[in-house]
Amino acid sequence: xxxxxxxxxSGGKKEIAKRLSALSRAxxxxxxxxxxxxxxxxxxxxxxxxxxxxxxxxxxxxxxxxGVLALSDxxxxxxxxxxxxxxxxxGCGKSTLLKLIGDLLTPSAGRITIAGKxxxxxxxxxxxxxxxxxxxxxxxxxxxxxxxxxLEIIGAPLPxxxxxxxxxxxxxxxxxxxARYPHELSAGMxxxxxxxxxxxxxPAILLMDEPFxxxxxxxxxxxxxxxxxxxxxxxxxxxxxxxxVPEAVRLSDRVAVMSPRPGRIExxxxxxxxxxxxxxxxDLPRYWELLRQVRAALGLE
Amino acid sequence: MAVGSTGSAAEWWDAxxxxxxxxxxxxxxxxxxxxxxxxxxxxLVVINRYPTFLLPTPGEVAASxxxxxxxxxxxxxLGITLVEIGLGFSIAFTFAALVGYVLARSxxxxxxxxxxxxxxxxxxxxxxxxxxxxWINTGPLQNALIAALITFFxxxxxxxxxxxxxxxxxxxxxxxxxxxxxxxFTKLEVPAAxxxxxxxxxxxxxxxxxxxxxxxxxxxxxxxxxxINFARGQLDxxxxxxxxxxxxxxxxxxxxxxxxxERCIFHWRRKV
Ligand SMILES: Nc1ncnc2c1ncn2[C@@H]1O[C@H](COP(=O)(O)OP(=O)(O)OP(=O)(O)O)[C@@H](O)[C@H]1O
Ligand SMILES: [Mg+2]
Numbered sequence: 001x002x003x004x005x006x007x008x009x010s011g012g013k014k015e016i017a018k019r020l021s022a023l024s025r026a027x028x029x030x031x032x033x034x035x036x037x038x039x040x041x042x043x044x045x046x047x048x049x050x051x052x053x054x055x056x057x058x059x060x061x062x063x064x065x066x067g068v069l070a071l072s073d074x075x076x077x078x079x080x081x082x083x084x085x086x087x088x089x090x091g092c093g094k095s096t097l098l099k100l101i102g103d104l105l106t107p108s109a110g111r112i113t114i115a116g117k118x119x120x121x122x123x124x125x126x127x128x129x130x131x132x133x134x135x136x137x138x139x140x141x142x143x144x145x146x147x148x149x150x151l152e153i154i155g156a157p158l159p160x161x162x163x164x165x166x167x168x169x170x171x172x173x174x175x176x177x178x179a180r181y182p183h184e185l186s187a188g189m190x191x192x193x194x195x196x197x198x199x200x201x202x203p204a205i206l207l208m209d210e211p212f213x214x215x216x217x218x219x220x221x222x223x224x225x226x227x228x229x230x231x232x233x234x235x236x237x238x239x240x241x242x243x244x245v246p247e248a249v250r251l252s253d254r255v256a257v258m259s260p261r262p263g264r265i266e267x268x269x270x271x272x273x274x275x276x277x278x279x280x281x282x283d284l285p286r287y288w289e290l291l292r293q294v295r296a297a298l299g300l301e
Numbered sequence: 302m303a304v305g306s307t308g309s310a311a312e313w314w315d316a317x318x319x320x321x322x323x324x325x326x327x328x329x330x331x332x333x334x335x336x337x338x339x340x341x342x343x344x345l346v347v348i349n350r351y352p353t354f355l356l357p358t359p360g361e362v363a364a365s366x367x368x369x370x371x372x373x374x375x376x377x378x379l380g381i382t383l384v385e386i387g388l389g390f391s392i393a394f395t396f397a398a399l400v401g402y403v404l405a406r407s408x409x410x411x412x413x414x415x416x417x418x419x420x421x422x423x424x425x426x427x428x429x430x431x432x433x434x435x436w437i438n439t440g441p442l443q444n445a446l447i448a449a450l451i452t453f454f455x456x457x458x459x460x461x462x463x464x465x466x467x468x469x470x471x472x473x474x475x476x477x478x479x480x481x482x483x484x485x486f487t488k489l490e491v492p493a494a495x496x497x498x499x500x501x502x503x504x505x506x507x508x509x510x511x512x513x514x515x516x517x518x519x520x521x522x523x524x525x526x527x528x529i530n531f532a533r534g535q536l537d538x539x540x541x542x543x544x545x546x547x548x549x550x551x552x553x554x555x556x557x558x559x560x561x562x563e564r565c566i567f568h569w570r571r572k573v
Contacts, residue, residue: 104473123479130477136470140492140569149488153478181569 050077051205051237052101057110058262059096070096072262073110078239080204083231085240085248087294088258088266094241095133097263098207101239102130115204126154129198129236131208135190137182143193144169144178150200168196171230188219195227199234206231206238213243220244224251228277245294249287250277257297267297357539365539366546374528375547382513382524383551385441389448390509397453397501401460402490411461418454426450430516444521448512452505459501463494499563506559510552525551 059071070093078084086094099105100112103119114122122128129150137146147168148161156164169175172192174185182190191211198206212220228251231238242248248255252271259266271290273281281287295301322329339359345351346358353361369375404411430447437443467490475485517526525548532540 099473102473102477104476123477126479128477130474132470132474134470136468136474138471138489138492140495140567142569150478152488153475153480153484183570 051080051082051115052076052078052239053111053113054097054101055111055113057097057100057107057112059093059100059105060108069262071100071107072264074264075110076256076265076268078205078237079253081235081237083228083238083240083251083253085242085252085255086258087242087245087248087255087298088263089260089298090243091261092258093261093263094258095209098130098209098239098241101205102128102207104130126150126201127203128205128207129200129203131191131194131198131206131211133210133213135182135187135194137190137193137197139182142179142181143174143185146182146193147197147200149197154201156201164200168199171199171233172196172226188215188223191215191223192226195230199230199236202234204237206236208238209241210243211240212247220247227251232276245291245298245300249273249290249294250281255294257294269293269297354536354538357542361539362542362546365537366543369540369543375543378523378525378528378544379547379551381441382517382526382548385444385448385513385517385524386506386509386555388441388445389513390452390506392445392449393452393456393505393509394502396449397456397460397505398498401457402464404457405461405464418457421450422454426512430519434520444513444516444524447516448509451512452508455508456498456501456505459497459504460494463497463501464490466497467493496567499559499566503556503559503563506555507552510548510555514548 054074054076057071057074058069061068061070074093074097086097088094096105100107101114101119103123106119112119114127117125117127138149141149144162144165148156148165151161151164165178166175169178172195174189174192174196177185177189182193185193195206195208195211198208212223215223224247227238240248240251249271255269255271257266257269258264269290273284273287273290292301343358343360346356357365366375404414426447429450433443433446437446471489471493472485475489480488513524514526517524518530519526521527525544528544529541529548532538532544
């Protein structure tokens with residue numbers, strides 16, 4: 001085992017990355033052969049260390065015998081600062097996986113570590129900001145109050161909340177709407193407010209569950225661009241659930257393709273398109289190649 | 302010519318005064334409708350030569366109203382009725398909010414308690430009224446309690462529905478912020494359940510009025526309901542009418558009061 005990890009070290013970064021994806025696929029058999037320390041040692045060779053570590057996690061809804069097995073033996077590690085997309089057919093457990101990371105559910109088996117902490121500890125440390133599929137704004141609060149709700153809950157003083165609200169409203173370019181109520185905003189604007197709210201206490205991780213699912217194609221693309229812009233400026237790690245293959249390829253560093261229920265990670269596609277991404281990205285042959293790869297992994301080609 | 306005259310009519314209609322009239326036409330017509338109604342009433346009495354005790358004229362009712370308002374009889378009984386309504390409604394409000402919240406948060410408890418709650422609704426409350434009269438002798442409180450019993454259930458149901466209907470994502474949201482129970486209660490549950498709860502309040506205030514008046518009619522020795530009974534006994538039909546008018550005005554005022562309160566609380570709502 002010792003010789004194996006040394007061999008990996010000498011192999012160079014490209015080599016490691018290649019092996020890593022192979023490893024994650026063969027993780028179950030590997031884990032049997034490697035000690036825990038060595039197993040993680042391999043991941044620590046990667047320069048940006050994993051921020052979220054999901055180790056053979058299963059989730060069963062309902063009774064142990066006749067419940068629904070939503071996730072089966074899922075292993076995945078998300079690097080700090082990465083933009084990772086989860087894609088897969090409906091009902092394959094994408095939302096479930098996201099909720100497990102956000103500690104809205106607890107795994108039936110396996111372990112999740114977030115920045116070295118349990119999901120519960122990470123939630124209490126406010127490491128994650130969550131954006132749901134619907135904006136989930138509170139209709140009795142105006143936009144500024146909605147954005148600062150998380151700060152109110154951690155007991156931040158009013159001047160700080162005001163300052164942060166201004167900052168975030170500038171970030172999503174909705175300064176003029178601070179005193180408006182949610183119903184006065186379009187669906188796309190409401191989604192942006194939800195994203196700003198998730199960023200309010202500067203979480204290291206943004207968990208997004210099909211945030212643009214209910215929007216039209218044009219708004220979707222625009223918000224996608226703005227999300228990338230925001231991601232580069234706010235330096236957060238994003239786990240992004242989507243149904244759209246082009247969206248996943250356009251935005252992500254890596255796309256994790258999930259299999260139908262019970263969900264597992266079928267394949268991880270490394271999106272090595274140059275950043276910053278723009279409309280010109282779509283002219284690259286590599287873009288189409290990656291699109292095809294993801295579609296193939298989904299069984300669409 | 303015809304074209305010209307249509308044009309000028311349209312111009313008048315679009316002028317500021319015309320627009321104002323068009324917008325508020327339903328309010329402008331109210332006094333006219335009332336006037337027409339009173340005239341028809343007067344004509345009916347005059348033509349058929351009804352005796353006063355059978356159907357007084359609007360004028361006689363108005364005279365009785367003014368007289369009994371001056372000598373304080375109407376005001377005194379109105380005051381008592383209002384106190385009873387206020388008391389009964391407050392009791393129902395408090396219990397509906399407390400019990401409703403607890404039941405909404407505890408499905409097990411709701412399963413245990415709800416058959417009894419439904420059973421109390423199946424009993425005609427007025428039928429257990431005499432029991433309450435036996436138990437509690439202190440005037441307004443017994444009437445208030447019966448009114449509270451009638452008012453309680455719809456408000457309770459609305460509280461439960463209001464709290465239950467909060468979408469799970471909102472709870473997840475609060476959970477992800479690691480909000481404590483009190484924060485979830487004040488920042489999510491109360492404001493989110495309030496609109497539905499107020500639907501119950503609107504029904505509740507009306508039921509409180511009905512409850513108190515019915516009980517007064519049946520066995521009280523004061524209040525507007527009693528006054529109706531009294532006027533009937535005296536064959537003082539104008540007073541009976543004057544009391545009904547007072548009662549209606551009171552009920553309408555209370556209802557509008559709730560509506561105004563709702564407007565103030567839910568100022569963020571879409572204006573239709
Ligand atoms: N609360 C629940 N109770 C029981 N089963 C559930 C529950 N939530 C989800 N499931 C089951 O778990 C499976 C995965 O659900 P999940 O919501 O994670 O899917 P998803 O990948 O997000 O699907 P979609 O793309 O449609 O949102 C589904 O088959 C569903 O039947
Ligand atoms: Mg989902």
